[in-house]
Each structure stands twice: as C-alpha cells, then as structure tokens.
Amino acid sequence: MSASNRLQRAFHLFDEANQQDPNTEVFDGKTYPKELLYAQRMTMQLNSFEPNASEALQLTARCQHICRWEIGRDSYEMNREGYLRWRQALKKFHAEKAAAILTEVGYTEEIISKVKFLLEKKQLKKNEETQTLEDVICLVFLEHYFEPFAEKHPEEKTIDILQKTWRKMSKKGHGAALQLPLSENSINLVSKAIGSA
Structure with missing residues (x-):
C-alpha cells in the first residue's frame, strides 16, 4: 500500500469510528456526528496552517478526539482535579484507539509512537x-x-x-x-x- 493510500485508509477508519458518536452538531443545515465533524475541521485547519505537515502530524490531527464520547466528563469528579484526571485518561485512550487502527492499516512502530507522543501533547x-x-x-x-x-x-x-x-x-x-x-x-x-x- 502506498503512503498516500495508507493515509487515506487511516483517515477512513478514524472517520468510521467517529461516525458512531451519538452526539450531533448541525453545520450549514446538515447534521453530523460531533467528533466526525471535529476531526474534519482539524484536518482542514492543519492543511491551512501547516500545508507541509508530516504524515504523523496529519494522522494525529484527524484522530485528536477519536471516540471521545466513550469516556464522559461525568466519569470523574466535577472539580478541577477530576477534570485534569479526565483529560489525562482521554489522552491515553485516544493514543490506544489510534494505535490499534494504525497497526491495522500497516503503519510502522515509529509512526505509531510519534502519533501517540503527539496525542499525549508531550x-x-x-x-x-x-x-x-x-x-x-x-x-x-x-x-x-x-x-x-x-x-x-x-x-x-x-x-x-x-x-x-x-x-x-x-x-x-x-x-x-x-x-x-x-x-x-x-x-x-x-x-x-x-x-x-
């Protein structure tokens, strides 16, 4: 599989996962799964802001919030400490979800590690x-x-x-x-x- 095809295959699987979001957002008269729309906006903004972004960064932008709804804010205490713990849990969750998809697509461990590094905002x-x-x-x-x-x-x-x-x-x-x-x-x-x- 060529690099371009691999990237598009990963985008497709990320989008397929985010298509399951039960939360929706209406944009320009059309209803979207919330995290699918967010992912597409991230890609558009990255392409505008940094058109020469590496493949790892393109992948990370597309899966930044992958399946975020699966860990609700109410899973943690509704205070600052709970918020910070929730955010840390999400980073690890997104990294694991993304890594599983990237492995399925056939990405190298080097790229997968880079995406995880970026998702955890290191x-x-x-x-x-x-x-x-x-x-x-x-x-x-x-x-x-x-x-x-x-x-x-x-x-x-x-x-x-x-x-x-x-x-x-x-x-x-x-x-x-x-x-x-x-x-x-x-x-x-x-x-x-x-x-x-």
Missing part, C-alpha cells in the same frame, strides 16, 4: 510538531466552538479561557487566530483578553 512549547498540533486545536476552537461557549458563560470566565488558550499558542498561531472570520463580539472578547493578558 513537550508542548519545546517540540515543533506538538506545538503545531496545539495551535491547530486552538484555532479550531476559536473558529468553530468559541462563540457558542461565550454565549453560555459570563464574560469573566470567557476571557479567562481565551487567555489560557492564547498562552498555549505560538506567535504563528496568534497571527493565524487574528485572521479568523470571527464575529464582532468574539473579536471584542479576544481583544479584551489579549489586552489584559
């Missing part, structure tokens, strides 16, 4: 590909999920989340974020967050 701010992945995650959040989040939470919490998001990003990520097609309200909130950071 060496953020130090490893270039981990940072690129984090930038893409933040850009997808800002473009597609920030506005609904802001509508549900008070401005103080929204600005705090924006500042935390901003701190995770690189200068290149910041530049891309400022070019996103955000609403006037979102732009104002981002400006406040950056200004008081």
